[in-house]
Amino acid sequence: MKMNNKFILALIIIIAVAAGLFWLLAAWRCQMPGGRTFIENIGNESEKSDLIKVSQPRPNQTIASPLVIKGEARGNWYFEASFPVELLDENNNLVATAIAQAQSDWMVEDFVPFIAELNFALPVGETGFLVLKKDNPSGLAEHADELRIPVKFKKPAETVAVNVYFSNNKLDPEIFCTKVFLVQRQVAKTQAPARAALAELLAGTTQAEKDQGFFTSINPGVKIQNLTIAGGIAKVDFDKQLEFQLGGSCRVSAIRAQITETLKQFPIVDNVIISIDGRTEDILQP
The missing domain is CATH 2.60.40 (Immunoglobulin-like)
Known part of the structure; x- marks a missing residue:
């Protein structure tokens, strides 16, 4: 009787392990034409699913x-x-x-x-x-x-060049707060190039740009809530992440310079008004 119980327990364990392996392989295997298969990397999604x-x-x-x-x-x-x-x-x-x-x-x-x-x-x-x-x-x-x-x-089929502006501790070792430098980016061709340029600015510097001394003073995760351009004035509204934990007048000045110069690359923009959640008077305070 004891031998039968041990045999049944061992059989249950083997079945459970086999089922787990089958499920794991099913999550990773993808069918190819002609019945061939390849293993697809899904990261560690399965092991973190309870978290x-x-x-x-x-x-x-x-x-x-x-x-x-x-x-x-x-x-x-x-x-x-x-x-x-x-x-x-x-x-x-x-x-x-x-x-x-x-x-x-x-x-x-x-x-x-x-x-x-x-x-x-x-x-x-x-x-x-x-x-x-x-x-x-x-x-x-x-x-x-x-x-x-x-x-x-996703690689865009057709691209256009836009400029974004960052500080640079190699080109400007003394770090003048309002001095920013041009970096050219390729973006998908769009009817809204000014917004695309701002999105590239908010994305921050690439590793290659960092190696060249470029850096951004803008917080990660900032969102554009609205952008309008009329009569030579660009009005851009950001969410509150733009002013999260800001410190120092130099950083505030650098943020304004980065945004302003990025928008003023377009001939239709002469001036830039920055707002946060619709506010313009009390924003970007050091």
Whole structure:
């Protein structure tokens, strides 16, 4: 009788392991024409599914800027209702960063929905990784965690050149606050090139640009809420992330210079009015 019980238990374990392996392979295998198969990398989505889930984008989805990221994560994935998001190229170089914001009370153990918007400049390669990091204010390795999602970059069929402006500690070693330098980017041809140029500015510097001394004073995760150009005046409204934790008059001046010069590259723009949530008077204070 005892032998039968042991045999049944062993059989159950074998079946459970086999079922798990079958499910894992099914998640990774994709059918090719002619009955051939290939193994598709889906990152570590399966092993993190009890902590964080992403509904948009899905693994190996082709993405373009701006990228809207949606999903849900357990309350302990957040700190102060947010957590960082990074986009890496195929060589794990940082392409862009953003902040995911909880859409409801985050101080719970259950899943809490989040949303983030990521502006980025297209890297050279065709693939990369979207990394959603557990917010870890302690900085301790044992508290760190992340979800990695492989993605593909959408290459536009037709592009146009736009200029964006950054500070540069090599071209301007004394760092004059309002002195910014041109970087040219290729964007998809559009009827709204000024907005496309601003989106490239908000995406920040690429690794190659950083190596050349370029840097941005603008916070990651800033969103354009509205942009109008009329009578030579560009009016651009940003969300509150633009003024989050600002410090120092020099940084404020650099932010204004970056935005203003990026918009004034267009002949129809003579002046720029910056607002945050519709406010113009009390914004970007040092």
